[in-house]
Amino acid sequence: MSWTWQYFDNDGVIIDTPVEPCVTSAFPSQIDAEAFVSDTWPELRTAGISAVTLLDGDRVVYGPMSLDPA
Secondary structure (H helix, E strand, O other): OEEEEEOOOOOOOOOOOOOOOOOOOOOOHHHHHHHHHHHHHHHHHHHHOOOEEEEEEEEEEEEEEEEEOO
């Protein structure tokens, strides 16, 4: 399947057209998708993304997961 992220704004609304640095294409594996968020979460947060959900095709793997610092 294809691994993608679904992005949410501060109100919990799905962002259909995210801005950079959000990647809207699919990742080849769950590890690659998770590495992307791990490496870029501060930039994603600055771009207005407050949470993400990991999808495997149409199946929700987990989320929404907050991008706010612990």
